[in-house]
Amino acid sequence: MSLGYVIGESKPTFVTALTSRPLSVGEYIIMDTDDGKILGLVEKSKVSSAAFTDVKNFDEARESIEIAEINKRDKTFTANIGILGFLENLQKGQSIIPAIPPIPGTEILQPTKEELKGIFSSAEPGWVKIGNLLRNKTIDVKVNLDKIVSRHLGILAMTGMGKSNLVSLVTKQIGNLKGTVIIFDYHNDYTTLNIPRINVIDAKINPRLLDADQLSEVLEIRDGANVQQRVLRMAFTKNVKESKEFWKKLETEVDFIVNSEDKKLKEIRTSAYRIQDIIEEAQRRFEDILDPDMGDPISFIKEGRTNVLNISELSEKQANVAVAFYLQQILKDRKDASIARHGRSKREITYRFNSPIFVIIEEAHVFIPKDHDTSAKYWTAKIAREGRKFGLGLGIVSQRPRSVDLNVLSQMGSFAIMKIIQEDDQRQIASATESTSRELISQLTSLNVGDAILIGQWTNLPSLVHVDEVKEKIMGADQSAVSAWTNADKMAEVAIESTQGLVQKDLLLD
Ligand SMILES: Nc1ncnc2c1ncn2[C@@H]1O[C@H](COP(=O)(O)OP(=O)(O)O)[C@@H](O)[C@H]1O
Ligand SMILES: [Mg+2]
Structure with a gap:
């Protein structure tokens, strides 16, 4: 379906188009050139009306409504489109930008479902569904789990925008594949996650x-x-x-x-x-937290499970020590496993975990702060650098990206970013991610709950998606004070009525 035409000055990475309908920011379009089909992403969208251009007062504005309605040519829909590459290459995961910019007059087309599916719903093993394209809702969006375990993941958004929901979803998907996940649960968000093979551990420290x-x-x-x-x-x-x-x-x-x-x-x-x-x-x-007789804390972590380490009872400093301890031990274990497998050592090496592990750190600004050193930060940075060699992936979650260490943040190979209003946070994200996604990042303020920008190696292309809601996640929903008060009130009435009933019955009996 024809949507419009390229106009004005084109560049290899950027064109302007006039279209027959207003395009949505984040929508994908196709440009049909002699060298092949090119995929573009709508980065800005403008609507103007000739009848309203020089309107000076209320009455003129009112008269213009009619003129605008009659005149078919009144509206101008302009879209700024970023070029993502040739469609055929993108379907194979490569972005090849055309050497020659699309010539003005090139037709803008609506992509078919098949064309988009080839990019966003890869049928390759290891790709799992996490949602749908926000502006092309019928298209499933899948992500490559291998890439987040080997190159790490950052999940950044304001509170209540869907970070923990996405963590639950990714965890659930890894769980379906019988993978091992460890979540450091600082707010007791995941202990009630109702998925198979969950292993909840009250984190303790062996002094x-x-x-x-x-x-x-x-x-x-x-x-x-x-x-x-x-x-x-x-x-x-x-x-x-x-x-x-x-x-x-x-x-x-x-x-x-x-x-x-x-x-x-x-x-x-x-x-x-x-x-x-x-x-x-x-x-x-700290009777419940410091336990010299607990043995090795790592022994509570089970392979092939979703291990939720409840660190909500620990103070910030204690949590820091605990997280650092676990990270250090897990990295060591993965290293030993790799050494043993490659037979590089003469001595007998024992290790616990045979397969890759994905570790998720919630409230990353607490454990990996920008402005001071902590032992958790030391080990996170080390895993961010070395983890891929040993099959140890990191997921870093924060509602204050501006306070997370940039060095660690920029090691994240993939990101999911949901609504973020603060400019400091946006700037930090722009520094940590590649420049191609800057335009998308400017969209962050306008996202709704569960909408996310996916960038990095876990997708074939930067994309705007709506993440699936995880029904198995019971906790974390905003509590409604008003409905709780109403219920409490009702319960009180019921209580009064029932006591009255009792009193009357008692009277009758007498
Ligand atoms: N993808 C989604 N679709 C619909 N609702 C969602 C989605 N993600 C989150 N929510 C809703 O928003 C609430 C807050 O989400 P949560 O993941 O706890 O946010 P955060 O961890 O960023 O504070 C949840 O209770 C859930 O009902
Ligand atoms: Mg959360």
């Missing part, structure tokens, strides 16, 4: 497995308290780590410093007293 700095963080010793940290380092000996009675042994070591008459140790006695208090307090306060 024996930490180093002194990490222990200092989970005990919440102040950042600047250098002497206290020194005391802890001295007391946290190999013996303590290996002792059956972890806390008791640690306390004994601190007692030794407190009671020592050594001149050097006497100088730090006050801090040692403080550490005594901290350790005592921690055993009470």
Whole structure:
């Protein structure tokens, strides 16, 4: 179906067209050139009316309505179209931009369903459906799961725009393939996810497995308290780590410093007293979180399952230590698996996981902050760089992209970006992604819940999609206070009525 014609000055990557109907931003069109069919994406769309061009007052405006209606040529629909490449190549996943710009007069066509399906609904294995094209709704959009495990994924959007829904969907799809997913669940969003093979784990920390700095963080010793940290380092000996009675042994070591008459140790006695208090307090306060007898935390993670690590009970610092610990261990395990498989080592290597793992970090701005270093950030950055060699993929989720470390963010090979209004956030996303998608990024403010821009290696082409809603996700929906109040009110009335009934019955009985 003919939609219009290329006009004005064309470039190899960009044309302007006049069309018979207004085109939607994000809509795909075909340009039929001598060298082959070219696929374009509508980046801007304008409508103007000749009758309204020089209108100066209310009455003129009202009269113009009639003139505009009668005159068939009144409306001008202009579209700015970005050229994505030759259709035939795009269907094979390659973008080849024409050397010669489309000549003005080239016809703009509506793509057929088959043409678009060839690009967006790849039938190759490893591609799974996550939604439909937003402007060509009958076309399924599939993504390449291999690419997010090998080259990572960023999911960025304001709160309530559908990040966790997409995480659930991707997770569900990986689950269908019996893949292993680990979600660090900071807000207890996923523990009720109703999908097969889910494994919910209350994340705990085994203090024996930490180093002194990490222990200092989970005990919440102040950042600047250098002497206290020194005391802890001295007391946290190999013996303590290996002792059956972890806390008791640690306390004994601190007692030794407190009671020592050594001149050097006497100088730090006050801090040692403080550490005594901290350790005592921690055993009470963090009873459910710090467990020296839990064994290896990694042993709770199951291969071929969706592992939801509930870290919602942990403080920010503790969560950071826990995330770092898990990331470090999982990376090590994947490395060992790869070394063992390639037979590069003479020693016997044991490892837990035989197949690739996809790790999802929610609230990434907390764990991978832009402005300071954390141990979780160190390990995330390492996995972002090295993970692909060992089959360890990262999914980074945040509602504050501006506060996420740009170095890590730019290592994400694919992105799903939903509605974002803040300019700082948009700028950060533009820096982290390739320049070709800038135009799409300018659309971010106008998206609705569940609409997403997909860019990067998991799609053949940047695209605007509506993501499928995951019905199995029970939590996370906005709570309606008004309906809860109404229900509470109704319940109260029912309660009153039933007691009245009882009273009357009692009276009758008497
Ligand atoms: N693709 C979608 N289609 C329809 N509704 C959606 C979609 N994604 C999310 N929602 C709705 O929006 C709400 C918030 O989504 P959620 O994924 O929790 O957002 P976020 O994690 O970005 O805060 C959900 O309760 C869900 O009902
Ligand atoms: Mg969420």
